[in-house]
Amino acid sequence: MSKKFNEIPMGGNILEPGSAMQYKTGGWRAERPKHTPDDCLWLKNGTCLLCWIFCPDNAVKIAEKDGKRTYAFDYDYCKGCGICANECPNSCIEMESE
Amino acid sequence: MSVKLKDMIQSPQIMSSGHRMCAGCAAPPIIKIMGFALRGPTIICNATGCLEVATTIYPQTAWRIPWIHVAFENVAAVASGIVEGINAMKEKGRYKHEHVDVIAIGGDGGTFDIGFGSLSGALERGHDFVYMVYDNGAYQNTGIQRSGATLPGQETTTSWAGKAEPGKRERKKPIAEIVAAHRIPYVATVDPFHYRDFITKFRKALEVEGPAFIHAFSPCPRGWRSESSKSMELAKLAVETGIHPLYEIINGDEYIMSAPSKNLTELKPVDEYMKLQGQFKHLFSPQWEDFRKQVQEQVTADWERLKKKCGIA
Numbered sequence: 001m002s003k004k005f006n007e008i009p010m011g012g013n014i015l016e017p018g019s020a021m022q023y024k025t026g027g028w029r030a031e032r033p034k035h036t037p038d039d040c041l042w043l044k045n046g047t048c049l050l051c052w053i054f055c056p057d058n059a060v061k062i063a064e065k066d067g068k069r070t071y072a073f074d075y076d077y078c079k080g081c082g083i084c085a086n087e088c089p090n091s092c093i094e095m096e097s098e
Numbered sequence: 099m100s101v102k103l104k105d106m107i108q109s110p111q112i113m114s115s116g117h118r119m120c121a122g123c124a125a126p127p128i129i130k131i132m133g134f135a136l137r138g139p140t141i142i143c144n145a146t147g148c149l150e151v152a153t154t155i156y157p158q159t160a161w162r163i164p165w166i167h168v169a170f171e172n173v174a175a176v177a178s179g180i181v182e183g184i185n186a187m188k189e190k191g192r193y194k195h196e197h198v199d200v201i202a203i204g205g206d207g208g209t210f211d212i213g214f215g216s217l218s219g220a221l222e223r224g225h226d227f228v229y230m231v232y233d234n235g236a237y238q239n240t241g242i243q244r245s246g247a248t249l250p251g252q253e254t255t256t257s258w259a260g261k262a263e264p265g266k267r268e269r270k271k272p273i274a275e276i277v278a279a280h281r282i283p284y285v286a287t288v289d290p291f292h293y294r295d296f297i298t299k300f301r302k303a304l305e306v307e308g309p310a311f312i313h314a315f316s317p318c319p320r321g322w323r324s325e326s327s328k329s330m331e332l333a334k335l336a337v338e339t340g341i342h343p344l345y346e347i348i349n350g351d352e353y354i355m356s357a358p359s360k361n362l363t364e365l366k367p368v369d370e371y372m373k374l375q376g377q378f379k380h381l382f383s384p385q386w387e388d389f390r391k392q393v394q395e396q397v398t399a400d401w402e403r404l405k406k407k408c409g410i411a
Contacts, residue, residue, distance in 0.1 A: 012156065014154070014156070014157060014158065014159045016159075017114075017159065017161065017162040017163070018113075018114035018159070018160060018161070018162045019114075019157070019158040019159055020114055020115070020116035020117050020118075020153070020154075020155075020158040020159060020160035021114050021115060021116045022116065022158060023116045023118075023155075023158060024116065025115070025116055025117075025118065028121060029121075046103070046104075047103065049103055049106075049107075053106070053127065053130070053131065053293055054127050054290070054330050055127070056119060056121075056122065056123055056124070056125075056126035056127055057115050057116075057117075057126065058111055058113070058114065058115045058130070059115060062107065064107065074115065076115075077115035077116060079120075079121035079122075080121060081121035081122035081123075081319075081326040081327060081329070082122070082325075082326060082327030083122060083326070083327055083329055083330055085327060086327040086328060086330065086331060087330050087331075095327075
């Protein structure tokens with residue numbers, strides 16, 4: 001952050017989109033979500049994804065490649081709010097103490 | 099407008115991780131869901147509020163699309179300026195995009211109270227932009243002061259509840275109806291829990307010619323003294339109890355009730371919504387029993403009125 005006055009973009013504009021990624025909010029977390037894949041509808045048949053839609057921190061990382069689906073939490077950014085655990089229809093996500 | 103999960107996975111997220119909104123805040127999911135509805139280049143104008151303060155802490159920003167911060171009172175004015183600026187540049191042949199959507203986002207304080215004049219002016223002038231308010235029921239960012247969006251019985255730091263007062267006594271402004279009275283082409287109420295409904299409505303709002311207004315309901319665990327994990331449950335309950343019914347208003351007089359509200363055979367009691375929040379705790383003491391009943395009566399009366407307007411018996 002220690003920039004000289006002539007290195008700061010005009011008007012204090014931020015030129016790099018999404019640069020908040022540099023700031024890791026994972027340290028805010030008191031409880032950590034844990035995923036059990038057995039009943040997960042996303043892994044089973046590629047539906048649901050309520051946790052991914054409702055996650056305020058984009059901390060649910062999902063991917064689909066050649067019919068193979070993956071699911072993971074990004075603990076660098078997860079603030080541990082527990083919305084995913086509350087909304088999961090099959091109770092696949094549990095919150096456990098850090 | 100397709101709201102398939104497969105398309106949603108492919109579409110880019112307009113807000114990155116690492117923003118400093120509270121854990122469990124419903125505003126980032128609202129922005130995320132809004133992002134699924136975008137159709138091309140977009141400029142966002144953001145009034146002062148939680149969303150602005152916590153997503154852009156200098157020198158970082160969580161936004162991945164062009165974004166401008168303006169004061170509480172003039173977000174609609176700035177959005178209309180951007181729309182007209184783009185039009186002027188297009189006429190001179192200095193603008194490379196064919197069409198750019200302009201979205202103004204304000205909190206409930208910036209929309210219901212402070213920015214209402216500029217919003218009304220922009221609607222009257224009829225610029226082609228979408229105004230979205232994320233309504234969390236008070237000035238949560240500055241320390242939970244009461245606003246025009248605060249529900250009756252809600253305890254805030256400027257409407258304390260105790261022996262003499264049951265929190266705020268006045269009713270909430272019916273902002274969607276007030277805005278619809280400007281006879282603008284499209285007004286809708288949405289909530290993040292019914293995200294498919296949200297995406298379809300937001301896309302409609304972008305597609306209409308002229309101003310459109312979206313009223314999004316955004317639970318706030320910090321100010322509502324609710325559990326952070328219950329935010330989406332509260333958004334769902336707000337629809338089920340009739341506190342935030344989902345409907346559209348077209349050209350100011352055609353009311354259409356949306357499916358999540360229409361499919362309710364009967365409203366749930368408001369108590370169920372209030373029980374999950376610490377800010378309504380005092381209403382369950384015997385002293386304010388009557389006041390709670392009054393709130394329930396008011397919600398039911400508003401619901402019946404809305405049903406009549408939508409032509410549902």
